[in-house]
Amino acid sequence: MFDRYTLSACFDDADAVVSVAKMKNHAFMGITLCTKNLFGLPPMLLPEGRTRSYYHHLIRLSYVLPDLALITKPCLNIIDALTGQWGREWGGVGRICNALIAGDHPISTDTVGMHLMGHDPQSDWPTPPFKRDRNHILIAAQRGYGTVNLDEIDWESEVKAPLAEFDSVETDTSETVANWRRTTCEQGLVYQENQKDLIDRYRNNFIYMQGGEVVWSGPDPSNLGSRRQLSGDKKDSALWLKLVDAEEHEGEHFNVYEDCLKPFAA
Structure with a gap:
């Protein structure tokens, strides 16, 4: 990533x-x-x-x-x-x-x-x-x-599957999760497309993007609370957090967002 x-x-x-x-x-x-x-x-x-x-x-x-x-x-x-x-x-x-x-x-x-x-x-x-x-x-x-x-895999076991009943909880509807995944990817690609302008405006700050717009910027997002609350009335639209670094030192792989969008395009 x-x-x-x-x-x-x-x-x-x-x-x-x-x-x-x-x-x-x-x-x-x-x-x-x-x-x-x-x-x-x-x-x-x-x-x-x-x-x-x-x-x-x-x-x-x-x-x-x-x-x-x-x-x-x-x-x-x-x-x-x-x-x-x-x-x-x-x-x-x-x-x-x-x-x-x-x-x-x-x-x-x-x-x-x-x-x-x-x-x-x-x-x-x-x-x-x-x-x-x-x-x-x-x-x-x-x-x-x-x-x-x-x-x-070279493996052996003295027990058989399943050891017990396991599953993850459903925190949100599948439709909501799909919307979050899609809009997260979209925000990452919007940032990539507009990176130069965003660097000029928000250099060395963190930003939250939602719906193609910067909805928060600052030096430290650690105490902002839940993204569910930050999203306001756009509960189906994801917030995407990014450090605006002119050198892109961390080297985020934006192609991941492109790949994760493909199922939605299909």
Whole structure:
């Protein structure tokens, strides 16, 4: 999703990276296992980092997570499925699974974890549990990092799928989510098309775009509250957050928005 990320200096000195995660569904991402667990790596404080909502953004996060896995390459990945959680990452419903999953590749480990949850690792939005955003595990595999094909993974198990009933909650109607996805992509491409003018006006500030217009600008969006509230009476129109950098140092890949718009054009 981006050419560059800011991470802790500890990764420069680390001999190995280990990702340990709970087996849970996620309201936005469908699942949260070893790859989703890496979301916390980029700092969330300005000016070095980005606010949580910057990466944890519709469209972006599904592509950010494979990036973080490719950068850190966890060599040991453990899913704690002694107990799991249905529905969402916070406030979900507990599931007793009595299992532990370990592997040497985050995508393969998460693929097996998804299978044991009863999910199809090769499924994608809008197929459950991916009711809101794309399957980040599938995106990683499509990029050539790992696989979501169980037949291509060397694995064995003492337990059988499904370990319990799992699914993500539906936070919004499928029509609303589709509108948010479409308008998020549109705002990203409007920014790209009008980048020079927007840099002249909002250089080094963050902006929120909605409906082709800048609806907020400032140095720090971290305390603005929920985007649901910021959207005002345009609840079906997404707000898109961007740092206006003349050098585009982070190197956002706007082609992602073009690709995600194709299903709507079809």
